[in-house]
Amino acid sequence: MNDKKLYNTREMQRRVDDYISQFKEGYFSPLSMLARFTEEVGELAREVNHQYGEKPKKASEEENTIEDELGDLLFVAMSFANSLDIDIAQAFDKSMSKIETRDKNRWTRKTDLEDDKND
Template sequence: MEKTLAEMQKEVDRYISQFKEGYFSPLSMLARMSEEVGELAREVNHRFGEKPKKATEEENSIELELGDILFITICFANSLGIDLTEAHDKVMHKFNTRDANRWTKKDTE
């Protein structure tokens, strides 16, 4: 069953709400997000770049790193009261208007 962004935001909020510490501060979450993006970059470099993994490095995956980034993004949004569905809709509107003719469209047959 697919989840909506709203359902994911509620699920993460239920998880975080069980802890006294709650959400981290925005600055801490930005640092955490930066760490996770760095881990994604490392995985992409191992898979597609010129830097193979060391034999001692633990197995990880691009999928898990993207999942970590999604989790921290949801935490960040929740802590600031941001509805990610609404944010997504605003961004898509921007791309569909401002950037409508920026890229070469595929021929439709």
């Protein structure tokens, strides 16, 4: 692992806010944020398709990584959350609680597979 600082979500949101707050224009409107988020998802999809799909990059195309695109997506998600005064950690916790409850029996648990092997 490198020596770069690892951030918790509050620190991430604060760092994004510190950056955006230095500009007179501030945060984009929610509709513009959604458009920006969609653009970043598209860039991530393109990179995944280049690396794992059937569409190789052209020699003239810029070199990107999935990691870079996920980072861009996180920046936009943090900006979007900040612009609407949403604590991303609370939003994540709420979402995980919903998923853990709703989907708790939806998938085959690894322990179920191990039990089947032992029978």
